[in-house]
Amino acid sequence: MNPFIGTALQQAGDDSPLRQKKRVTGGSINASYFVETAQASYFIKYHPDAPAHFFELEAKGLELIRQTASIFVPKVYTYSDEENNAFLVMEWIDGKRSRDTEWKLGDRVARMHQTFAEKHGLTVDTFIGTLPQPNGLFSSWLDYYRDRRLTAQLELGIERGSITGKRRDRLEKLMENLDRWVPDDVAPSYLHGDLWGGNWLSGPGGDPYVIDPSFLYGDRHFELAFTELFGGYSVDFYKAYQDRFPLSPDYEDVKPLYQLYYLLVHLNIFGEVYGPAVDTILKRYSG
Template sequence: MNQFIEKALHQAGDNSAMKQIKRVAGGSINESYFVETDVQQYFIKHHADAPNRFFELEAKGLELIRETNSIAVPEVFTYSDARQNAFLVMEWVDGVPSADTDWKLGDRIAAMHQTFGEKHGFSDDTFIGTLPQSNGLFASWHEYYRDRRLAAQLRLGIDRGRITGKRRNRMELLIENLGKWVPDDAEPSYLHGDLWGGNWLSGPHGEPYVIDPSFLYGDRHFELAFTEVFGGFSSEFYRAYQERFPLSPDYEAIKPLYQLYYLLVHLNMFGESYGRSVDTILKRYVG
């Protein structure tokens, strides 16, 4: 372990003595470590079998979010996607939530969403977890969401035997009629892309940070809908968001359609425990 960490630190330009190395929680995908040297405290992620460009794209997403000057992200010192030795070296972020951390989080996310790209999607194919996401840039949000998100998960679900029978029929009907509900003219906000409760944390002075993005440009309501799937966001978060950037009156009507994508991802990754939630949404829209 020390040899791998020494190599990562050397690439980051830190050749000082290591004072402490500790394995820490960092999700189910990567090995994660707290490392302290004479110079800096680091968070280092390691993946022995990372897909091509896995950490490059994470670093790129963090930098794009940083450029909005809206919400804090960890500084990335270096990364490698070398086969059997992929790693990402970032600053260690540590803090205790303050009384207004949740409010700040909602306000900062809304500010990020007030930064816009020219088109929907992304120039690079990305990942959600380790599941590939095909992207591309689209003038139409409806077309991007239909073709690169829902239709892609439908094909994967068919291949894996997770979407069959009535579920497949309903999915195909929903995709065919998606334009009834999903707008063409949504503004392409900067989106984190994987904003669940485990992908933000409190830093110094209670300042919220976001981590582990799966970046794209798209309808901000898509991002907000996902925050409600697994929880982790308080009422203060939503009040602050609404105060800075009020949601569309149509949000509640479209929210399940946006949650559907993430539930399909979990269905295809983890299995039938997510099937009932998928079926409930499909029945709501296509009967």
């Protein structure tokens, strides 16, 4: 047994005999395991070089979502951000997706978005993938989105050489004129923050669970735009969402600008394969 799994189980308060352990898929960042003991079944993530507070922030995001009483999240048993031994221990979620599950997912994400904070952003800095995500609390969603989300990716892209020349000029011009499309006074919803199609599961009884948040308070349309970027959501998801919390008439105009942030993140992590998609949006709004 991997030494960290024994440590993780002990820290979770489970000293019962191990029945099985196997490596499972769980994203590209962490090593993920299904672990079954005589007491319970667990999903354990391990990252040997995790940044400081990496799993603490994930656990905090799950707890903030849980507090909305809108959608299920896995129970977090324990975590560690100790250097060279960072892990997160959660309950194992197992179930089958169905059309009803997708409808429930749309309805419950909308209910989460109907939980509001006083300001946009978050009191602590977080991560998107393993990239640092600076935060802070802002009265203006426009200011937060421009000065924290887009600026962080612009500066990182300049540093890494992925945002140069016309791409840089267009992005900077877009940011100067962002108030033409991005609202200033939208209500700050509770947002998962990284809601791509792989970050939800079907649990017992077909109930949906969300996982791996990069939590923030912000414009709910930012979250919905990301769900459309890489797919993974059915027509039933969007119908249920609309029934519970109809989208703004301006959503289609602002959607590409919200997808731009996630494309910049992927550009800065994975490279130029995402460059053409970034350039298409920049040309549309500042070409």
